[in-house]
Amino acid sequence: MPVGSATNGTMPVMDSKDDTQYEPAEGAPHPASLSLFEDRSGTEEADGSGSSGDADEAAEAAKGAGRRKRRTRRVLIWSLVALLLVAGGCAGAVYWTADHYASSVDRIPDAFPTVPESAQPKPVPHSGMTFLLVGLDARSDVATTGTDAKAPAWKVGAARSDTMMLLHISADRKSASVVSIARDTWVDIPGHGKAKINAAYSWGGPALMIETVQNLTNIRIDHIAVIDWNGFRSLTDAVGGVDITIPKTIEARGDARQWDAGAHHMDGQEALLYVRERHGLPNGDLDRTKRQQNFLRALMKQTLSSGTLSSPGRLGGLLQNVGDVVSVDSKLSNTDLYDLGWSLRGLRADDVRFMNAPFGGFDTISGQSVVLMDKAAATPLWEAMRNDRMDQYFAEHRTTSDTLGENVR
Template sequence: MAARERGEAGGERPESLSLFDHEADGEPADGPAGDGEDPGGGGPEGPDAGGAAAAGGEARRRRRTRRVLIGTLAVLLVLALGLFGVAYWTVDHYASAVPRIPNAFPTVPASAQPSAVPGAGTTFLLVGLDARSDVATTGKDAKAPAWKAGAQRSDTMMLLHISADRKSAAIISIARDTLVDVPGHGKAKINAAYSWGGPALMVETVQDLTHIRVDHIAVIDWNGFRALTDAVGGVDITIPQTIEARGDARQWDAGTHHMSGDQALLYVRERYGLPNGDLDRTKRQQNFLRALMLQTMNAGTLGNPTRLTGLLKAVGDVVSVDDRLSNSDLYDLAWSMRGLRPDGVRFMNAPFGGFDTVQGQSVVLLDDAAATTLWEAVRSDRMDAYLAQHRTTSDTLGDSVR
């Protein structure tokens, strides 16, 4: 402080002073020293009076500037906090609207389940139903359980694997008629597992089949996709060649169709008019999800408040997730995937091994050798390398889907 006073008394301004420096008594840092007289002997009326007045004016301007800056920063801070509060409320509000599924995982000992592989990404089991039951919630408004024994079979099974670096994702469909071992029930079609034991038995069946640890489960209501599709303004889907009407199946003309929710639902449900039945149907479901993803990530959707709000509202009517996923977990997952691009998401079917008839029922067989290689790629988070080697196989979803 003494050095500073010597600098002022000598008429020199210390170089260390800044716009926000000020004396304890409120006097500007570059103001005159002492009682207002010029230390050089000129006095108030002396030859330096004009300089002193200019210095005083400059000090007042700097004080005003400081007040403006501080006031502006305060306003920006309030706005930022307000926007954060709105954003947090929005995220929490819509995340809370996503129903949670209790008891969604098998209760068998951990030693009887696949081991989790640290740093190997996240794997979801996606289960599609044609009609989803109300999911139980806590409190007085609790509704019916998410599953009732024998009430429904799962229409779609997909494994969604998100890479550890969140730069890629793979969606693998398992045909509903795939013949598997269902714990406690023997050989059966995989979709029977949901009917017999709900989400927990479905998870256990898939884990036993693939030896992949399922981190989370999401139950999707295909019927609810009508609202989701309409919320983004419809989707564009290309039919490569005309498929004639067959039975209750409608005719699909070749060309690109802008589909509403109702039309998209007919598209994903159809299988009787398709050459490979359920296998082609799973590819249609994947093709629809790809089109919906592209439309959702389109700036016209994300930049339109009405569409974005409708999309967020529709999510809770379409998807239920296990109760291990909290609101903050959902937010963190979505935020971690912000850099994922559409071309980083790949779709495929589990390797097809042929058709067969078991006890009078048509079933789908897996190619066990090829499937073992695929499951290991998922388990070790090496799907990018796997897909680089298998991108031309018929199991991988291409640009042309019947």
């Protein structure tokens, strides 16, 4: 941590007994503040003279733009993705309120499999960090009651997971990758045989979900985050809405609404309809997962916009809503969130790439409509993620239909 140290999830504090650790040497510049409202980029003139003579207006404007750019870089990175990383990034930026906001994120106990280590994928040293992101529609009653009350993240048989994504953060923290696994993907679920992958969460909660995904991918899961799609309504409103473009009009079908082609500035309610849509889309769940990815990408861009960063009200609303949207495993402490956020301070929205797990076709098994994964195509993907070579993978698979492009239905 750049400001003191923290243990047991407490706030980092300055150690007044060790002045040399925190005070700059005489004549050295002061360390950059983490404040949202203070620019520590320096006051000297661009030529280094420090004189106060008449300055060229263009040079002053350029310098001001540079200061704003540097301040934006240092303040708030993108969201978990968007969201989990918002929790960390904001904690790093606003350290005096970090403990409050990090503590508002619920922890999930007993989230990991209890099977022997020998039965789990071996961790690969220096290979980055991999999260399993699980999206639910049933965690919150915000959409129906307008309250912030939350139900438990998992209750036996209560609900199947709606969304599954693997988030891999590179070891150098310069890039991140998100791979969605369709909820109807036909897989082996330990102790239950073949079934749709979302049944794992219903039958055994986070631990069985992690074990199932680990067996499918041979990737060791470092952490899990459970996301409440209902909560994204208030989160979207907190950043002032998101801009999403519909490339082609999709006509209404059944309960599905019509989506007109063109640019849409969506508030929280419309964004929630957008990520939940399935029946009106040509490829059902496959198109819906791309919509969810597209929404997260738009949310990241809006979070990093000057309008969000420069508005204390918007930023405060964003932080206050984090705890209503995401829960993480109990191994991820407040200090871990601080450290993660700080390590990601250089990450940009364009550094995060999205794709679906390789699609192998639709099928009907035991009367159920299922999604088949293309195992041959998935093998190099999982290997790249396991060994932290996702940059190379995306460079080699730029044209695959599984990757998220700019035109999302």
